Amino acid sequence: MKKSAAFALVTALLLGSAQAQEKVTLTVAAFPSLDSAIKAIMPAWTKLHPNVTINLQAQQFADHHNAMTTALATGQGLPDVMAIEVGYVGKFAEGQGLEDLNKAPYSAAQYKKLLTGFTVAQATSADGRFIAMPTDIGPGTFFYRKDVLDKAGVNPLSMQSSWESYITAGKKIKQKTGAYLVNTAASVNNIVIRTNLKPGEGIYFDKNNTLLVGPDNARFVRAFTLSKQVREAGLDAKIGEWTNEWYDAFKKGTVATQFSGAWLQGALQNWMAPDTKGLWRVQNLPEKGFASWGGSFYAIPSKAKNKQWAWEFIKFMTVNQQSQITAFEDNGAFPALLTAQKDKVFSEPVDFLGGQKARILWRDAATKTQPIDVNKYDSVAEQILQTELTNVLEQGKDIKQALADARAQIQRRAR
Amino acid sequence: MSQRLTAPPRARLSYTRLQQRFAPYVFISPFFLLFLIFGLFPLLFSLFLAFHLWSPLDGLGHWKFVGFENFTLALGAQDMFWKTLKNTLWIGLLSGIPQHLVALPLAFIIHQSLRRFQGAFSTVLFLPYITNAVAIAIVFATLYSERLGILNYLRGLIGLDPVRWLGDPSMVPYSVAAVVFWRFVGWNTVLYLSGLQAISEDVYEAATVDGANQVQKFWFITLPLLRPMMFYAFTLTIVGSMQLFEEPFMLLNDGGGSGGAGLTTAMHIFNTAFRDLDMGYASAMSWLLFLAIFVMSMLNNALFSRGGERQ
Numbered sequence: 001m002k003k004s005a006a007f008a009l010v011t012a013l014l015l016g017s018a019q020a021q022e023k024v025t026l027t028v029a030a031f032p033s034l035d036s037a038i039k040a041i042m043p044a045w046t047k048l049h050p051n052v053t054i055n056l057q058a059q060q061f062a063d064h065h066n067a068m069t070t071a072l073a074t075g076q077g078l079p080d081v082m083a084i085e086v087g088y089v090g091k092f093a094e095g096q097g098l099e100d101l102n103k104a105p106y107s108a109a110q111y112k113k114l115l116t117g118f119t120v121a122q123a124t125s126a127d128g129r130f131i132a133m134p135t136d137i138g139p140g141t142f143f144y145r146k147d148v149l150d151k152a153g154v155n156p157l158s159m160q161s162s163w164e165s166y167i168t169a170g171k172k173i174k175q176k177t178g179a180y181l182v183n184t185a186a187s188v189n190n191i192v193i194r195t196n197l198k199p200g201e202g203i204y205f206d207k208n209n210t211l212l213v214g215p216d217n218a219r220f221v222r223a224f225t226l227s228k229q230v231r232e233a234g235l236d237a238k239i240g241e242w243t244n245e246w247y248d249a250f251k252k253g254t255v256a257t258q259f260s261g262a263w264l265q266g267a268l269q270n271w272m273a274p275d276t277k278g279l280w281r282v283q284n285l286p287e288k289g290f291a292s293w294g295g296s297f298y299a300i301p302s303k304a305k306n307k308q309w310a311w312e313f314i315k316f317m318t319v320n321q322q323s324q325i326t327a328f329e330d331n332g333a334f335p336a337l338l339t340a341q342k343d344k345v346f347s348e349p350v351d352f353l354g355g356q357k358a359r360i361l362w363r364d365a366a367t368k369t370q371p372i373d374v375n376k377y378d379s380v381a382e383q384i385l386q387t388e389l390t391n392v393l394e395q396g397k398d399i400k401q402a403l404a405d406a407r408a409q410i411q412r413r414a415r
Numbered sequence: 416m417s418q419r420l421t422a423p424p425r426a427r428l429s430y431t432r433l434q435q436r437f438a439p440y441v442f443i444s445p446f447f448l449l450f451l452i453f454g455l456f457p458l459l460f461s462l463f464l465a466f467h468l469w470s471p472l473d474g475l476g477h478w479k480f481v482g483f484e485n486f487t488l489a490l491g492a493q494d495m496f497w498k499t500l501k502n503t504l505w506i507g508l509l510s511g512i513p514q515h516l517v518a519l520p521l522a523f524i525i526h527q528s529l530r531r532f533q534g535a536f537s538t539v540l541f542l543p544y545i546t547n548a549v550a551i552a553i554v555f556a557t558l559y560s561e562r563l564g565i566l567n568y569l570r571g572l573i574g575l576d577p578v579r580w581l582g583d584p585s586m587v588p589y590s591v592a593a594v595v596f597w598r599f600v601g602w603n604t605v606l607y608l609s610g611l612q613a614i615s616e617d618v619y620e621a622a623t624v625d626g627a628n629q630v631q632k633f634w635f636i637t638l639p640l641l642r643p644m645m646f647y648a649f650t651l652t653i654v655g656s657m658q659l660f661e662e663p664f665m666l667l668n669d670g671g672g673s674g675g676a677g678l679t680t681a682m683h684i685f686n687t688a689f690r691d692l693d694m695g696y697a698s699a700m701s702w703l704l705f706l707a708i709f710v711m712s713m714l715n716n717a718l719f720s721r722g723g724e725r726q
Contacts, residue, residue, distance in 0.1 A: 066689055073471030091692055095472025238561075238582055240673075245562050376470070380691050383670060384495070390674030394584050409493055413693075415468065415484075 024052045026309050029079035031064040034135075034296050037327035044323065045316055052309055061085070071301070072097035078301040080310040084132055086122060086295040090374025092132070093125040099300040099307065100129040106300075106311055108133065111319050116336050121371030123297050126207070131299050133318040136333035138261030138294030139365040140191070143268075145179075146281045146354065148256045152176040156283055159257070163192070163226050166286050170235040170256070179256045181235035183246060185227040189389055191259045192223035194372070195289030202373035204381035204410070211414065213385060214407040215400040220385075224392055224399045231393045247272050259285065261293030262362040266332030269352040278354045282361060290369040295336070334362065341366070377414040384409045464698040471692060478695070485699030495675075496700055499683040500707065502588065502676065506663070507656030509592035514600050514652060515645075521600075522607035523633055537608065540601030552665030555594050556581070559666075581666060584676035591663045591677050598662070599655070603648050610644030611637065646719045650712055657708045660685065680704050 030038055035058035042054055057079060059067060065088050071078045072095060084092050092098060101108035108130055112120050119134035144156055152173040159169045170181030182188060193203055196219070200207045213220055230236050237255050239245040249255040250273040258264065268280065285291065298314045300307055317323055324340035327333040335341055341363045349355040375381075388406040391397040465485055469478035489496040525536050543551070558564050559580035567577040580590045614637065622632050660681040663671060669686055671678025680700065688697035 069471050069689065069692065073474060075474060091470075092472060095470065095474075096477070097472060097474055238579060240582070244557070244560055248563060376692070380693075383675070383686070386670065387675045390584060394674060405493070409495070412488060412491060412494065413691075413696075 022051065024306055024309055025055050026052055026081065026306055026313055027055045027057060027079040028081040028083070028313065029057045029059070029064065029068065030083035031059060031061045031085065033331045034083050034333070036331050037136075037333050038317070040326050040330040041317065041323045044326070045313070048316075049309075049312070052313075054313070068092075075303050078303050080300070080304040080306045081313055082299045082301055084297045084299055086138075086292070086297070087379075089123055089132060089297050090378060091376050092299065093123060093129070093374070094376045097302055098131040099302055099304075100131065101133065101300070102128070102130045105308070111315070114319055114338055116338060116341075116366050116369075118292055118366075118369045118371040119295055119297075119336050122292075122295065122374060123299075126209075132297035133299075133314050134295060134297050134336035135318050135324075136294075136296050136327065137336045137366055138263055138292055139334060139362040139369065140194070140285055140289075140291035140293045141260065141262050141264075141282045141358075141362060141365060142285050143258045143260060143264060143280055143282050145253050145256050145276075145279055147279050148173060148177055148179050148253050152179075152256075156281065160283055160286050163188070163222075163286050167226070167229055167233065167235065170230070171233055173256050174233075174235055177256075179254050180237040180249075181255075182230065182257055182259075183237050183239050183241065183249060183255050185231040185236040185238075185393055186386065186389055187236075187241075187259055188230050189223040189227040191285060191289065191291065192226060193219060193385075194291040195285060195287070197370060197372060199370065200373065202375050202378070204378055204385070205373065205375040205414070207373045209375060209414070211381075211407060211411055213381060213403065213410055215403040217403075220403055221399060224389060224403065227389060228392055228399065250276065253279070262334050262358075263294060263332050265350065265352060265358070277352050280353050281356055282353060282358045284361065284365060290365050292366075292369050292372065296333070334366070375414075377410070380413045381406075381410045384413075461698040461701055464695050465702055466699075467695045469694045471694060481695065485696045486703065488696060489700050489703055495678075495683055496680070496703070498675070499671075499678050499680040500704075502671070503657060503659060503679040503681075506588050506592050506595065506659060506677070506679065507653075509588055510595035510599070511652045511656050513596050514603050515648065517596075518600050518603035518648075519607055519641075519645075520633075522604045522611055523637055525604070526608060526611040527629070533608065537605050540604045542601065543598045544602040546598075548661040548665055551594065551598065552662065555590075556666055559590055582673050584672070584674040587667065587672045587676040591666060594662045594666065595656075595659065599652070603652070606644060606648045606651075607641065610641050613644075614640045642719065646715070649715050649719075653711050653715055654708055657704065657711065 028038060035056060038054070038056055042056075045052075045054065058064075064083070065085065067077075068082055068084070068088075072092075075097070078097075082098075099106065111133070112130070115134050116137050119137050120130070123132040123134060124130050142160065144159070146156075149156055149159075152169075153176065154169045154172055159166045167181070173179055173181060197203070201212065204213055205211055215221065237245070237249060239249060239255075250258075250268060253276070262282075265280070265282070268274075268276065298317060300310045300314070304310055317327075319337055321337060321340045321343070324335035324337045325343050325345060328335055328340070329345070346359040346363060347357060348359070350358045385406050388397070388402040392399055392402045464478070466480060466482060467478040468481045468484075488494065525533055529536065558566055561567060561577055561579050561582060564580070566580065570577060578586060580586055618636055618640070619632060622636055627635070658681050659679045663677040663679055664682055664685075666672070667677045669682065669690065671682055681704070684697050684700050684704065687693050687700065
C-alpha cells in the first residue's frame, strides 16, 4: 500500500515536471571549427536547459554556406540557428531572410556595446538591420620566424615601421639566410588594401556603393607597387596559401614572415608545424595597420521554428563569458565579447610563441581595428582585382592600366 | 433502348478497364515526374532567370526583370566570360586533340595485335574514367607540387629548373589539359575498340590478299569505316571539354589558379551563381555556353557529312 502510493506520487511528479518543461529540439547549422566550439560548450548549455536538445548539423565550410544560401532562397530546410563566416555575412545581411536583431523581442542594441566594435558593423546591413551576433574575431597580426630573423641580424621592429623597410629587411634575410620574405607577393597587396581605410570605406566600395578601385586610388596603386617590388626583388616564394608547399615552408622556415589572423597560431601549433614551437613571434602589422582576418556569427532565419530558444542559445554562445572562454581554449576562437578578452587567460604567455604574451597584443589590435563596410559585390571585385594583380606580377602589365581595367570590369558587374 | 445506350460507358469505367488503360502511364510516370522536376523545371527556370536580376538570398519572387541586360553584359568585350571561354577552348584543344590522336592508333593496335588481352586492356584503360575526380586531383596536385612534387624532382635529376605547374599562368592550361587527357584517353580508346569490332573481318582479309600493309589497312579501311564512331567520340569530347569543371576546380580551387588561367566557363558560371549570388547573369552565361556547344557540335556535324560527300 505504501509502496504503490509512493509510486503514484513519483509518477505524478514526473508527469508534472514533463508538462512544465516542454521538450524542444533546436537545430543549429555550423561549419568547422565552430562546430567544435559548440560541442565544447554544449554540456554547460544542457546543464542549464536540460529540456532543450541541440541538434548540431555541421558541414564543410563551402557546403554549409551553399546549403544556407539555397535554404534562404526557397525558405525550406532552414535551421533555428545559422552560423555565418565573415566572408558571407555581408551578402547574407543584404538578403531578406534573416531576423533583424535590433527589433523586439531580441532588442540586441543592449548587447552591441559588449562586443568588439568592428564586428557589429560587419553584421549590419546597408539599411541598418543587425542580422547576426558576432562570436569570434580574427585580429590581423604579423607572424615571423625569430630564428630566421636572428640569423639574418634583422630587428623585427624595423620591419614594422614601414613597408619599404619591410622589403629592405627582406632583401637582407634572403641574402643572409636564403629564406623568402613572404609566401606570395599577393599577400602584401591583400594586407595593404585592407589597412588604413577611411571611415565609411570598405575594401573595394564605400558605404554609398561607390567603387574605390582604380588608377587614382593611392591605396590600390601602393598595394600593387609594393607587391611588384617584392616580386622583382625575388623575395616571395610564389606559393599559395593552404597548399602543401605552404605547410612545408612553415615547417622548414623557408619563408620568414606571414600576415594572418591570430587563429594561425592555433593552426600552426595543432597541425601545420607543431615542431616549430618556440620559433615564432608576433607583432602588429607594418605602418600601424590594423585589420580583421576572419570571424564568425550566429543568425536566426525569419522562418525558424524556435526563435525564442534560438535567441537564448545565441546569447549563451556570444555574450556568456564562460562560453566564449571555453571556445577560445577549445580551438583558439578569439572572443568577440570584450569582457571575455579581459579574462586572465589573455595575460598568460603563449608557449608556442616562445612565451610571448601575444593575446594582449591581439586584444589591442582588435580594439584598434576600424569597421570595414561590406558590399555584396566584394567577391566580384576581389576576383577581378586578383586577376589584374597576376597580370602585373606575371606579365609585367602596367599598374595604372591594370587598375583601370579592373575598375571598368568591376563597374560593369556591380549593378 | 435508353438503358442499352447508357450501359456500355458504365462498363468501360470498370476497374479492370481503367487499369488496362492507365496502368502503363502510371508505370512510366516516375521518369516523367523526375524529368519534370529535375530536368524541365530547372531548364525553364534558368531561362526565366536569364532575363532577371536575382539574388537567392532575397527569396523566391523578389526578382527584377532586366530584359537582355544579362546577355549584353556577358557579351561585352571586356567581360570575364570571353576570357573563360578562351581558357575553356584552349584547354579543350590541348586535351581533346591528343586524346584522339593517341586513342585511335592505340585501339587499332590492341584490336589487331593484342586481341588476347583486349579485356584486360579495356579494364585498365577505363579505370581513369571511373576514378573519383577528387582522388585524381589530390594525386595530380601532389605530382605537380613545385617543391615537393615528383615531376620537378625528375626534372632536377636531369639538371632542369623546376616548373610552376599550377602557379605559372602560362603553364596552368597544359597542366589541367594533361589531367583531362589522362582521364579520357582510355574512354575514347574503348569507344574506338568497340567501333573496330563492328568492322567485318572479310574486308581486312580481302585487303591482305591484295597485299595491303598495316598502315594501308588503317588508312584505307579502318578510318573510313570508323567514321560514325569518330563522329560520336568527337561530339562527346566537344561537349565534355566545353563543360569542363571538375578537374580544374579540384586542382586550382574556385578562382581557377594564378590569374584565373585555368578558370573555365563552367567554373565561372558556378562562381557567379553561388559565390557572387548573381543568378540571372549566371543563367544567361549558361545559355550562351549552350549556344556555343550547339554551334560547335553543328560544325563537327557539317565537317563529317561534307567529308562523306567527297567520298
